[in-house]
Amino acid sequence: xxxxxxxxxxxxxxxxxxxxxxxxxxxxxxxxxxxxxxxxxxxxxxxxxxxxxxxxxxxxxxxxxxxxxxxxxxxxxxxxxxxxxxxxxxxxxxxxxxxxxxxxxxxxxxxxxxxxxxxxxxxxxxxxxxxxxxxxxxxxxxxxxxxxxxxxxxxxxxxxxxxxxxxxxxxxxxxxxxxxxxxxxxxxxxxxxxxxxxxxxxxxxxxxxxxxxxxxxxxxxxxxxxxxxxxxxxxxxxxxxxxxxxxxx
Amino acid sequence: xxxxxxxxxxxxxxxxxxxxxxxxxxxxxxxxxxxxxxxxxxxxxxxxxxxxxxxxxxxxxxxxxxxxxxxxxxxxxxxxxxxxxxxxxxxxxxxxxxxxxxxxxxxxxxxxxxxxxxxxxxxxxxxxxxxxxxxxxxxxxxxxxxxxxxxxxxxxxxxxxxxxxxxxxxxxxxxxxxxxxxxxxxxxxxxxxxxxxxxxxxxxxxxxxxxxxxxxxxxxxxxxxxxxxxxxxxxxxxxxxxxxxxxxxxxxxxxxxxxxxxxxxxxxxxxxxxxxxxxxxxxxxxxxxxxxxxxxxxxxxxxxxxxxxxxxxxxxxxxxxxxxxxxxxxxxxxxxxxxxxxxxxxxxxxxxxxxxxxxxxxxxxxxxxxxxxxxxxxxxxxxxxxxxxxxxxxxxxxxxxxxxxxxxxxxxxxxxxxxxxxxxxxxxxxxxxxxxxxxxxxxxxxxxxxxxxxxxxxxxxxxxxxxxxxxxxxxxxxxxxxxxxxxxxxxxxxxxxxxxxxxxxxxxxxxxxx
Numbered sequence: 001x002x003x004x005x006x007x008x009x010x011x012x013x014x015x016x017x018x019x020x021x022x023x024x025x026x027x028x029x030x031x032x033x034x035x036x037x038x039x040x041x042x043x044x045x046x047x048x049x050x051x052x053x054x055x056x057x058x059x060x061x062x063x064x065x066x067x068x069x070x071x072x073x074x075x076x077x078x079x080x081x082x083x084x085x086x087x088x089x090x091x092x093x094x095x096x097x098x099x100x101x102x103x104x105x106x107x108x109x110x111x112x113x114x115x116x117x118x119x120x121x122x123x124x125x126x127x128x129x130x131x132x133x134x135x136x137x138x139x140x141x142x143x144x145x146x147x148x149x150x151x152x153x154x155x156x157x158x159x160x161x162x163x164x165x166x167x168x169x170x171x172x173x174x175x176x177x178x179x180x181x182x183x184x185x186x187x188x189x190x191x192x193x194x195x196x197x198x199x200x201x202x203x204x205x206x207x208x209x210x211x212x213x214x215x216x217x218x219x220x221x222x223x224x225x226x227x228x229x230x231x232x233x234x235x236x237x238x239x240x241x242x243x244x245x246x247x248x249x
Numbered sequence: 250x251x252x253x254x255x256x257x258x259x260x261x262x263x264x265x266x267x268x269x270x271x272x273x274x275x276x277x278x279x280x281x282x283x284x285x286x287x288x289x290x291x292x293x294x295x296x297x298x299x300x301x302x303x304x305x306x307x308x309x310x311x312x313x314x315x316x317x318x319x320x321x322x323x324x325x326x327x328x329x330x331x332x333x334x335x336x337x338x339x340x341x342x343x344x345x346x347x348x349x350x351x352x353x354x355x356x357x358x359x360x361x362x363x364x365x366x367x368x369x370x371x372x373x374x375x376x377x378x379x380x381x382x383x384x385x386x387x388x389x390x391x392x393x394x395x396x397x398x399x400x401x402x403x404x405x406x407x408x409x410x411x412x413x414x415x416x417x418x419x420x421x422x423x424x425x426x427x428x429x430x431x432x433x434x435x436x437x438x439x440x441x442x443x444x445x446x447x448x449x450x451x452x453x454x455x456x457x458x459x460x461x462x463x464x465x466x467x468x469x470x471x472x473x474x475x476x477x478x479x480x481x482x483x484x485x486x487x488x489x490x491x492x493x494x495x496x497x498x499x500x501x502x503x504x505x506x507x508x509x510x511x512x513x514x515x516x517x518x519x520x521x522x523x524x525x526x527x528x529x530x531x532x533x534x535x536x537x538x539x540x541x542x543x544x545x546x547x548x549x550x551x552x553x554x555x556x557x558x559x560x561x562x563x564x565x566x567x568x569x570x571x572x573x574x575x576x577x578x579x580x581x582x583x584x585x586x587x588x589x590x591x592x593x594x595x596x597x598x599x600x601x602x603x604x605x606x607x608x609x610x611x612x613x614x615x616x617x618x619x620x621x622x623x624x625x626x627x628x629x630x631x632x633x634x635x636x637x638x639x640x641x642x643x644x645x646x647x648x649x650x651x652x653x654x655x656x657x658x659x660x661x662x663x664x665x666x667x668x669x670x671x672x673x674x675x676x677x678x679x680x681x682x683x684x685x686x687x688x689x690x691x692x693x694x695x696x697x698x699x700x701x702x703x704x705x706x707x708x709x710x711x712x713x714x715x716x717x718x719x720x721x722x723x724x725x726x727x728x729x730x731x732x733x734x735x736x737x738x739x740x741x742x743x744x745x746x747x748x749x750x751x752x753x754x755x756x757x758x759x760x761x762x763x
Binding site: 031032033049050051052072073074075077079080082119222 | 252311313321322323324325326343344372377378379380383408409410411412413
């Protein structure tokens with residue numbers, strides 16, 4: 001059965017795209033068939049896989065159901081990882097969704113015909129809470145939230161958890177978080193990670209992604225970490241994150 | 250994940266490295282380090298994956314299902330350890346099992362060839378440095394066992410990347426037109442299976458016989474019966490080793506078909522040897538019957554028990570255990586019989602008898618030299634008889650009336666199979682199709698009765714087992730369900746018979762078979 005994992009956070013710049021690309025690649029490396037949908041109009045995930053951020057017909061046709069999503073897929077450099085690329089028109093995704101029937105189910109409708117081909121579908125979502133993100137909530141089995149270990153980040157995570165519990169219709173996605181850009185030299189990071197680890201009910205995963213130069217270098221290399229720095233700290237951390245996440249999907 | 254793919258032969262002294270060099274002069278490529286890989290390919294005995302254009306390879310502890318032509322991976326899973334036989338239930342839940350399930354069904358996957366290949370990966374890049382076409386130069390060798398290797402034709406796999414079709418076409422044109430490579434006539438796996446002396450595409454139990462109308466009836470009988478004997482012999486080792494339940498099924502079908510032909514064309518055989526062989530084949534049928542009945546019961550057990558709901562489904566565990574114990578005991582008896590001198594002599598003598606039949610004197614073989622087409626006309630007689638029998642069946646007719654019609658239907662089915670090649674497809678196909686529909690209903694009607702009877706007969710034994718009381722109650726529900734299903738089949742009889750006996754169908758039979 002296909003599992004849909006949405007990399008999501010209300011905040012930007014927290015490591016969603018890096019996680020989406022590296023986790024998708026790691027899953028493919030381990031033998032799974034994986035689709036990554038780059039929903040962010042900035043197209044960073046597409047860029048990291050060297051695929052042009054362009055979708056024929058744009059986002060509106062896609063969510064209206066007048067484009068065949070399987071004809072828009074691009075194979076990545078990994079033979080088991082395909083990408084549904086970003087498109088600049090995704091910036092107007094809310095407008096496009098608003099014009100469809102049952103907009104909450106629109107992304108689910110796009111994924112449904114592709115699902116049989118893949119073991120996992122990763123959604124790299126743009127930041128913010130919007131109609132598009134609510135459609136993501138309806139499509140995803142799991143919301144995977146990268147969390148920088150700072151008080152504001154933690155507060156945003158709590159907001160998200162409350163919002164999903166209160167506003168999202170059943171079946172709701174499970175919310176799991178992991179620490180991203182964690183810096184063990186900072187006392188604040190260490191303290192927040194320790195506190196959350198002690199108090200959370202398993203919603204925050206143990207594997208943490210360190211703040212590492214390798215992650216920034218991805219944009220120069222245009223490759224996932226496992227492809228150019230497989231033994232680096234960050235790459236190993238994504239591996240550990242996938243090992244921890246996968247059995248919970 | 251679907252990707253286009255084609256295999257080109259590397260020939261005329263062009264090595265994998267040479268091909269990479271030639272190509273790098275034409276398009277930007279990145280060549281990876283060559284490496285060796287050992288793959289063991291698996292398929293069912295009847296080559297179900299081959300027929301679907303797929304290949305299943307065990308590589309480094311993983312099972313990978315791929316398109317046979319492009320080698321593009323479609324699904325994968327961990328290879329269960331230490332086994333030379335895989336049933337669906339042996340595979341971990343997931344995409345691979347789901348993909349294989351409708352193809353493989355109850356058949357076991359077994360290794361069919363081991364291939365060692367030296368592989369060189371060459372990726373064609375676009376202006377962003379992204380891979381747009383994958384090339385895999387392969388120098389394969391089949392491994393027959395021991396240290397021996399059988400070199401196979403080297404080839405270049407050209408595998409498209411999804412969404413980059415234009416690049417695939419461009420690179421393929423370069424390779425075929427500019428470099429002059431030609432398409433490989435068949436996949437590496439087929440070359441390997443052939444080199445290892447096995448049947449490419451597996452061993453089919455289908456009849457597939459071409460007769461001509463003027464052919465002597467005894468010669469046609471020999472052609473059909475030799476093929477059936479081949480099927481029996483091909484399925485015997487798998488039956489003895491209990492590789493999967495289909496070996497015994499196919500063996501029994503071939504025995505039953507042989508018996509049907511012995512009966513239908515009895516005038517082409519001398520009476521006395523025929524009597525001996527008919528007795529021998531009947532014994533084979535009887536010998537293998539109980540094991541097959543229990544196989545069927547266990548194959549359908551999961552579905553039947555699942556319908557009981559979670560709590561009650563667990564209660565029938567003692568029944569399953571008892572069926573399995575019975576199966577073990579019956580199998581032992583059957584295997585002893587099949588391994589006996591008597592069975593070996595029967596099959597040997599039958600082959601010798603068939604070899605000499607056409608040359609044998611015709612004094613006591615009145616139909617030997619008649620054209621086979623005359624014998625085939627019996628199709629019309631059996632069809633009309635079935636129409637008459639079916640019309641006489643009312644809602645309150647005894648079960649036997651439906652059972653007898655089913656038996657007649659089997660005879661018609663065999664005749665159609667034996668003589669199909671004498672008639673156009675448009676005559677045979679609709680007849681087979683409506684007959685199959687009718688036989689499915691009649692088969693279900695009878696099978697449910699047999700299954701219910703078997704369950705009833707096990708009652709005392711189950712009651713004596715641990716957890717027997719709960720099992721007995723669950724069995725009561727099962728018997729009730731089987732009876733309902735039997736009634737359902739009976740309700741469907743009229744409609745399926747109407748299709749079988751429809752006027753246009755009757756007219757075709759009258760026109761063609763007289």
